[in-house]
Amino acid sequence: MKSKLDKYLYTWPHEELNAQSGWKKSQHKGFIEHPMPESEEKLANDSRWPGFFPSAICFVTTTNGKQTALEKVVGATIVNRFPFIVALSFCTKPLSKRHYVREEFIKMLEEGRSVAVQYFEPGESIDKCMNAINTIDDNEIDKRIGSTGLKTIKAQTNDCKVFTDAYMVYEAKLVKPGKDFEGQKIFDKPYTDFGSHRIYYLEIEAIQLREDICKGESQVHWRSLPFWDPKNELQPKVEGISKPLMDVKYQKGYASDYMFPAKNTTAFYYDRIENGMCIKHLPPLPEDQVEVDNDKARWPCFFPSSVGMITTYAEDGTPNLMPCGSTSILIRHPLCIAICVSYAKVNVRYAPRASLDTLLKNKKFICGVPFVNETVIDGIKYSGNISSAQDKHKISNAGLAFMNDDEGPVLNALPIHFKCKVVEIVRLGTHFLFLGQTESILVREDVSIENKLKWYSYPDVETAKAEVKI
Numbered sequence: 001m002k003s004k005l006d007k008y009l010y011t012w013p014h015e016e017l018n019a020q021s022g023w024k025k026s027q028h029k030g031f032i033e034h035p036m037p038e039s040e041e042k043l044a045n046d047s048r049w050p051g052f053f054p055s056a057i058c059f060v061t062t063t064n065g066k067q068t069a070l071e072k073v074v075g076a077t078i079v080n081r082f083p084f085i086v087a088l089s090f091c092t093k094p095l096s097k098r099h100y101v102r103e104e105f106i107k108m109l110e111e112g113r114s115v116a117v118q119y120f121e122p123g124e125s126i127d128k129c130m131n132a133i134n135t136i137d138d139n140e141i142d143k144r145i146g147s148t149g150l151k152t153i154k155a156q157t158n159d160c161k162v163f164t165d166a167y168m169v170y171e172a173k174l175v176k177p178g179k180d181f182e183g184q185k186i187f188d189k190p191y192t193d194f195g196s197h198r199i200y201y202l203e204i205e206a207i208q209l210r211e212d213i214c215k216g217e218s219q220v221h222w223r224s225l226p227f228w229d230p231k232n233e234l235q236p237k238v239e240g241i242s243k244p245l246m247d248v249k250y251q252k253g254y255a256s257d258y259m260f261p262a263k264n265t266t267a268f269y270y271d272r273i274e275n276g277m278c279i280k281h282l283p284p285l286p287e288d289q290v291e292v293d294n295d296k297a298r299w300p301c302f303f304p305s306s307v308g309m310i311t312t313y314a315e316d317g318t319p320n321l322m323p324c325g326s327t328s329i330l331i332r333h334p335l336c337i338a339i340c341v342s343y344a345k346v347n348v349r350y351a352p353r354a355s356l357d358t359l360l361k362n363k364k365f366i367c368g369v370p371f372v373n374e375t376v377i378d379g380i381k382y383s384g385n386i387s388s389a390q391d392k393h394k395i396s397n398a399g400l401a402f403m404n405d406d407e408g409p410v411l412n413a414l415p416i417h418f419k420c421k422v423v424e425i426v427r428l429g430t431h432f433l434f435l436g437q438t439e440s441i442l443v444r445e446d447v448s449i450e451n452k453l454k455w456y457s458y459p460d461v462e463t464a465k466a467e468v469k470i
């Protein structure tokens, strides 16, 4: 059946992965490797990502009170739970035609200090915004919103323009200096500069969700993982080793195809309805937001994200795997992967991870890219619900085979791995953001131009078919 998403299909790789494009045989059987970073000449020619990580696309508006601006952001990600923070990164150094400096947008954002992050159903509104962004330069950015021809109204908590076609809006403001639950200082400044990009931290003040979605008449459908068809053996046989009992009281579920709202999702508790949108305000102080109840501490609404499979070694050499939903590529050059790891003791859901110690000490990790596959998804469910503090054989018990590398274990079944050294650590309140500079990319030999990974960078909205509990 034809889907509204078909025309937004994204595939990778874009070219043959051979010596000419910088790939060579890896020490790991069945893999090829691309050393990083790339040269500036190579980037100037083609700055598309040299490896694939699933990153959703959203549209962001900002204003300085006089003018307005519109940009698209790839890989917007929630990086912290209390306060609830979205990270958006923008190019500050010219790399190529694609990666140019977002000078005016950045200026306006820093003057007005607020944004509205917006999502549309696949179709005309996305195309109109993309067209405005692609045809109107940053130095004329004020003309972009008008040129879309789309209707806008003012956001609830700030003066940014909100498209009335958006089905979901996150309103946020630049973070101010503060303290976390341990009394440690956070956010001397509201951004991190590294390489080609500036990462902004924006505290979410309100969320708007279209009324029919809130009421369960429609559902957001989100495929968080790419699909791919391995041609070689998925992995060698794995023997589980004395699995410990899992804590059944509380488990974080995971499905690569996610629907919101649905029976197993939290309801969106909104304050009021206006212009067909259900609106929820988030209290300004982190203390007021803490709900020790595990369910309520879940994200208050859907936000499209994927999962990175983060591997490390503990001090005693124990290999570890931590699925990390807050994973995104936030810097293009040198290519950096950001992962956000919980350090605060809030509840069962938000507690310090064993991986945290290792990341802080060893300052390196590998980020594997999972795909829609039963073995891989079972592996996410197991390793995302048990700590290596309880299970020394966590990766094998998750049903995944691995090979040892200097940075971390390489999972045979995954098509892509980014080997990273940590170059920045940012304390955010409940999570640390680790910025990992990619030193090389490992790709399975059966990923090729003939056998690509396929993915949609937008969620879809459909009439609800499944029973929805509100």
Ligand SMILES: Cc1cc2nc3c(=O)[nH]c(=O)nc-3n(C[C@H](O)[C@H](O)[C@H](O)COP(=O)(O)O)c2cc1C
Residues within 6 Å of the ligand: 252, 253, 254, 307, 320, 321, 322, 323, 324, 325, 326, 327, 340, 341, 342, 352, 353, 354, 355, 356, 380, 381, 383, 384, 385, 386, 387, 388, 389
């Ligand atoms: C789909 C999924 C996404 C997750 N995302 C994160 C995340 O972004 N940050 C985090 O700290 N924990 C996240 N977790 C929880 C950790 O993976 C989990 O606590 C894991 O057991 C930690 O392992 P460790 O204690 O051995 O490091 C996620 C779990 C799942 C299943």
